[in-house]
Amino acid sequence: MTLNTSEPIAVESPPEAADGPDADKVAPRRLGISFWTAIGWILLVSAAALVAPWLPIADPEEIGAGGRLDGPGWDNWFGTDSNGRDMFSRTIWGARVSLMVGLVSILVGFLIGGVVGVVSGYRRGFIDRTLSFIVFVILSFPSLVLFLLIISIVGQGLWVVSLTLSVLVVPSVARLGRAITIAFSEREFVAAARLLGATNRRVMVREILPNVLIPMSVILLLGLGITIVAEGGLAYLGLSVADGFSWGKMIQIGAAPRTLRTAPWAAFFPIGAMFLTVLSLNWVGDRLRQYFDIREQGIGSR
Amino acid sequence: MAGTLLSVQDLKVGFRTEQGVVRAVDGVSFDLEAGQTIGIVGESGSGKTVTAKALMNLLPSYAHVEGTVIFGDRDVFAMAANREKHFWGVEMTMVFQDPMTSLNPVKKVGEQIAESLRVHLKKSRREAFAEAGDLLEQVGIPEPGKRLTQYPHELSGGLRQRVVIAMALACGPRLLIADEPTTALDVTVQKHILDLLDDLRRDRGMAMILITHDLGVVKGRADEIMVMYAGHTMEEAPTATLFSEMRHPYTEALLETIPKIDTPSHTRLVPIPGRPPEVIEIPDGCPFAPRCRYSTARCLTDRPGLTSHGSGHACACHAPVGTPSGSEARAANESAGTTAAGLDMAQFTRKVPVIDFAPPGAEG
Amino acid sequence: MFAVVFAATFLAYSAMNVLGDPLFNVVGFYASVDCDAVLAGEVEDVIGTRPGSTVGECQIVAEAREKYHLNDPLPVRYGRWVGAMAQGDFGESFKNYMPVSTILSERLPKSLLLMGMSVSIGLGVAIPWAVAAAYRANGRLDKASTTGAFGLLSIPGFALGVILFYFFVIRYQIFPSRFVDDDLFSRLRSLFLAALTLGLPLAAIYQRLLRTDLITTLQEDFVITAKAKGLSDRRIMFRHVLRPSLFGTVTVVGLNTAALFSGSIIIEQIFSIPGIGRELYVSVVRDDNPVVLACVVVIVAAFVIINSVVDLLYSYLDPRVRRDT
Numbered sequence: 001m002t003l004n005t006s007e008p009i010a011v012e013s014p015p016e017a018a019d020g021p022d023a024d025k026v027a028p029r030r031l032g033i034s035f036w037t038a039i040g041w042i043l044l045v046s047a048a049a050l051v052a053p054w055l056p057i058a059d060p061e062e063i064g065a066g067g068r069l070d071g072p073g074w075d076n077w078f079g080t081d082s083n084g085r086d087m088f089s090r091t092i093w094g095a096r097v098s099l100m101v102g103l104v105s106i107l108v109g110f111l112i113g114g115v116v117g118v119v120s121g122y123r124r125g126f127i128d129r130t131l132s133f134i135v136f137v138i139l140s141f142p143s144l145v146l147f148l149l150i151i152s153i154v155g156q157g158l159w160v161v162s163l164t165l166s167v168l169v170v171p172s173v174a175r176l177g178r179a180i181t182i183a184f185s186e187r188e189f190v191a192a193a194r195l196l197g198a199t200n201r202r203v204m205v206r207e208i209l210p211n212v213l214i215p216m217s218v219i220l221l222l223g224l225g226i227t228i229v230a231e232g233g234l235a236y237l238g239l240s241v242a243d244g245f246s247w248g249k250m251i252q253i254g255a256a257p258r259t260l261r262t263a264p265w266a267a268f269f270p271i272g273a274m275f276l277t278v279l280s281l282n283w284v285g286d287r288l289r290q291y292f293d294i295r296e297q298g299i300g301s302r
Numbered sequence: 303m304a305g306t307l308l309s310v311q312d313l314k315v316g317f318r319t320e321q322g323v324v325r326a327v328d329g330v331s332f333d334l335e336a337g338q339t340i341g342i343v344g345e346s347g348s349g350k351t352v353t354a355k356a357l358m359n360l361l362p363s364y365a366h367v368e369g370t371v372i373f374g375d376r377d378v379f380a381m382a383a384n385r386e387k388h389f390w391g392v393e394m395t396m397v398f399q400d401p402m403t404s405l406n407p408v409k410k411v412g413e414q415i416a417e418s419l420r421v422h423l424k425k426s427r428r429e430a431f432a433e434a435g436d437l438l439e440q441v442g443i444p445e446p447g448k449r450l451t452q453y454p455h456e457l458s459g460g461l462r463q464r465v466v467i468a469m470a471l472a473c474g475p476r477l478l479i480a481d482e483p484t485t486a487l488d489v490t491v492q493k494h495i496l497d498l499l500d501d502l503r504r505d506r507g508m509a510m511i512l513i514t515h516d517l518g519v520v521k522g523r524a525d526e527i528m529v530m531y532a533g534h535t536m537e538e539a540p541t542a543t544l545f546s547e548m549r550h551p552y553t554e555a556l557l558e559t560i561p562k563i564d565t566p567s568h569t570r571l572v573p574i575p576g577r578p579p580e581v582i583e584i585p586d587g588c589p590f591a592p593r594c595r596y597s598t599a600r601c602l603t604d605r606p607g608l609t610s611h612g613s614g615h616a617c618a619c620h621a622p623v624g625t626p627s628g629s630e631a632r633a634a635n636e637s638a639g640t641t642a643a644g645l646d647m648a649q650f651t652r653k654v655p656v657i658d659f660a661p662p663g664a665e666g
Numbered sequence: 667m668f669a670v671v672f673a674a675t676f677l678a679y680s681a682m683n684v685l686g687d688p689l690f691n692v693v694g695f696y697a698s699v700d701c702d703a704v705l706a707g708e709v710e711d712v713i714g715t716r717p718g719s720t721v722g723e724c725q726i727v728a729e730a731r732e733k734y735h736l737n738d739p740l741p742v743r744y745g746r747w748v749g750a751m752a753q754g755d756f757g758e759s760f761k762n763y764m765p766v767s768t769i770l771s772e773r774l775p776k777s778l779l780l781m782g783m784s785v786s787i788g789l790g791v792a793i794p795w796a797v798a799a800a801y802r803a804n805g806r807l808d809k810a811s812t813t814g815a816f817g818l819l820s821i822p823g824f825a826l827g828v829i830l831f832y833f834f835v836i837r838y839q840i841f842p843s844r845f846v847d848d849d850l851f852s853r854l855r856s857l858f859l860a861a862l863t864l865g866l867p868l869a870a871i872y873q874r875l876l877r878t879d880l881i882t883t884l885q886e887d888f889v890i891t892a893k894a895k896g897l898s899d900r901r902i903m904f905r906h907v908l909r910p911s912l913f914g915t916v917t918v919v920g921l922n923t924a925a926l927f928s929g930s931i932i933i934e935q936i937f938s939i940p941g942i943g944r945e946l947y948v949s950v951v952r953d954d955n956p957v958v959l960a961c962v963v964v965i966v967a968a969f970v971i972i973n974s975v976v977d978l979l980y981s982y983l984d985p986r987v988r989r990d991t
Contacts, residue, residue, distance in 0.1 A: 143925070143928050144927075144928035144929075144931050144932070145927070145928070145931075145946060145950070145961075145962060145965065148931075148946070148947060148950040148951070149950060149958070225820065229822040229823075232822050232824065232825070233822065233823070233824055233932050236824050236932060236935075237931075237932060237935065237947065248824075251824070251825065251828060254828075255828045255831075255936070257836075260828070260831070260832055260836060261836050264832055267828055267832070268829075271822075271825040271828065271829065274822060274825060275820060275821050275822070275825065278820045278821075278822065279816070279817065279820035279821075282816065282819065282820050283816065286816075358894055359893075360890060360893055360894060387896065387898065388896065389896065390893075390894065390895075390896040391894060391895040391896025391897070392896060395894065395895070396894040398887065398890065398891060398894070400887060403886065403887035403888060404887050404888055404890075404891045405888055405891065406888045406891075406892070406906055406910075407888070407910065408909050408910050409906070417895065417897070418895050418896070421895075421896075421897060421898075421901070422896065466891070469891075469895065470894075
């Protein structure tokens with residue numbers, strides 16, 4: 001006769017970081033089919049966005065490609081918006097802006113945050129405290145307010161928006177970079193390198209960086225999801241890149257009360273596209289994090 | 303048998319793991335009379351704690367349990383299956399090894415004791431707290447009123463263990479299981495706690511299962527002793543008999559590991575050579591054979607069953623100590639230089655150390 | 667702590683006044699005209715202005731400069747602004763000359779109510795959810811909730827808002843489409859969907875964190891002691907395991923407050939709620955500096971206050987910390 005005491009099964013589970021989706025407890029050895037599906041979707045969207053000008057789809061700006069606010073059908077797979085423009089093609093073209101802005105933002109943020117974090121973690125002391133304080137100030141600023149301020153003052157070009165959005169990611173990247181750098185600078189191979197006469201900078205570049213890059217790649221993926229959403233929010237408020245339209249802008253157009261009432265698909269398709277893309281990015285980033293966590297024991301963001 | 307409080311019959315506990323089924327407990331049986339103490343002795347991995355947890359319904363869901371346990375006139379495993387709510391913690395309770403982690407750090411001491419009283423005996427908050435204070439006094443904690451509102455981290459290890467004991471006694475159990483209750487404590491405190499348990503047991507007419515790896519602990523305090531190894535019972539006997547007429551080589555080896563008061567200082571202690579087997583790899587035959595100086599070829603292939611060596615004295619061995627077959631086996635091994643399992647007999651001789659640190663003229 | 671407030675507000679103040687021109691709203695185009703030169707008689711006509719009016723307009727500009735003390739150096743202006751704020755004077759809106767404090771006192775309570783509701787929904791959903799998932803870790807419910815939480819986290823807040831708005835306001839008309847201020851109940855009702863939009867993703871975040879912490883706590887020895895006492899699983903989960911596990915979640919609640927304000931800006935737009943978020947957005951677009959700055963102060967102050975409360979909560983939850991405070 002078996003006893004069923006319903007005690008939860010004991011499993012090793014390190015406490016999770018407060019940012020980003022959390023890892024599952026027992027990391028699977030393989031990455032799983034959902035992982036590859038997510039990768040597939042990301043590649044699909046990226047590819048479509050990249051080759052959009054050469055795809056045999058309708059002109060996204062062409063007014064009257066279908067009737068006004070037609071539902072999805074054979075002529076217009078995703079229907080049309082309030083100006084009669086084909087939604088399917090617009091969704092693909094919208095991907096271009098959404099992805100581009102997101103990508104540039106994350107890369108800039110990664111760069112800045114990485115430098116700040118590694119320097120902060122390696123040098124410690126006054127520099128560290130100052131940088132940490134600045135990061136904390138940025139964290140306490142509601143990000144959207146900052147964006148509103150900067151964009152309304154400086155303008156709505158692609159680079160401005162991207163640079164502004166990068167601020168979103170810098171604190172997380174810096175914090176992580178700092179923690180990992182600190183963890184590593186205690187390790188033997190750094191001491192060994194220093195003994196051999198390497199300068200501070202040399203040590204940072206050749207010994208610490210390679211081991212820092214893996215967790216940072218995970219942040220890159222997860223952060224991309226965040227910036228895409230943030231850009232979407234800005235676009236919804238009409239504050240994103242002025243020419244061209246992203247998914248967020250499409251949602252803004254589609255969510256106008258009258259449009260929403262009669263033709264909800266005008267908003268729902270871009271929402272769906274954004275949701276699936278962000279979901280895939282989060283999924284891939286999270287799975288990767290689990291996969292590498294098992295190997296790199298002890299490297300966490302704490 | 304009238305008066306038998308607890309009857310364990312052929313208890314087996316297995317755990318499903320990726321590598322197969324681990325038999326942590328493989329056929330353990332014993333009886334316990336009301337008011338008696340039985341000591342379960344063994345190294346870590348012997349299955350003694352798992353046995354206790356099986357009785358207390360504390361095993362995880364991937365454990366597979368067989369056998370029968372009768373408490374009074376109730377079937378314990380049937381109660382577990384029926385999710386009986388007021389048995390464990392009431393009639394049968396347990397005290398654990400590490401008092402530093404056994405208590406909830408964010409709850410006051412008084413609350414933790416009073417909880418059993420309120421949940422099981424439905425006492426009011428005030429009553430329960432008052433009784434908790436009494437209990438603290440009974441376990442010998444000074445200033446019990448003050449302690450009630452303190453948190454565990456404000457008490458020393460010894461005091462915490464007393465609190466744990468008070469918690470276990472709250473509802474007046476008939477059986478207390480103490481799993482290595484003093485292992486994590488200072489030596490000076492150990493005796494106090496053990497004495498305390500003795501006194502309480504006697505005052506309340508409570509039965510006790512005392513689990514330990516140290517034969518010295520149970521020597522004066524248990525009525526009966528059961529020696530376990532790798533999930534099996536090796537020997538079982540009333541205490542006096544066990545010490546004077548031990549039969550099992552493992553028991554003999556355990557006894558030899560206890561330093562005696564008249565051993566010259568600086569004498570190297572003799573541990574039992576080898577390690578307990580990995581629970582997955584338990585070989586055929588007697589599990590102790592690889593480390594046993596009495597082992598014969600038969601020991602490696604045939605698992606010995608429990609045979610009787612007098613009233614209440616059972617032993618599972620093919621070549622028991624103090625028997626003709628045992629002495630023969632040992633002599634054969636000694637002349638061959640190795641045991642049947644290939645163990646070098648030289649490891650068993652007590653060595654006197656080469657270096658003497660005592661300065662000339664001082665006592666050795 | 668105050669250093670943070672000062673730093674943040676100084677940042678905002680400088681940004682507004684240095685990168686943009688505060689005078690633009692007041693005097694329009696002429697803010698960009700080099701009025702000093704005009705008034706000094708060096709320049710007669712400026713391109714784009716009506717002939718003959720330039721001098722007059724420039725005089726207005728000079729007066730405005732005096733009135734708003736814009737000729738003083740930046741740190742002085744900042745100091746003056748802080749001083750005024752300390753006395754409760756937040757200045758007047760550039761646009762409609764209403765005292766900012768009035769605007770704030772009208773709008774702030776609604777936003778606070780919204781945020782309170784959101785966090786309540788978030789915690790109210792997350793706690794039972796996390797307990798259920800941790801109780802049978804890796805069981806069916808747990809695995810399903812991981813996926814569910816993931817989905818909730820991935821959907822952009824405003825998208826969720828639009829979806830909820832569509833289904834519950836337009837399609838099925840269960841909730842009002844704009845804020846109704848009659849009594850507490852109608853206010854709660856108006857805010858409910860918005861609170862849900864903000865609260866559900868919060869619940870997902872809280873749940874994942876809490877679940878992990880619960881599982882970690884479940885490995886502790888005192889849980890076995892509790893089981894040995896014969897306590898029911900429910901009692902153990904809620905009365906013994908939950909409290910020590912809440913630390914991480916409480917910290918996140920504090921840190922998320924800033925994010926909540928961000929989110930509320932968009933959400934208040936979607937659901938037409940006259941709160942501080944919406945006011946902030948509108949004012950930034952209009953370059954209504956005093957209002958923007960006042961909102962920034964309030965928001966940053968709220969963040970600092972909430973984090974202090976979080977610290978206090980720590981000592982309540984963990985008596986080991988209490989010793990040092």
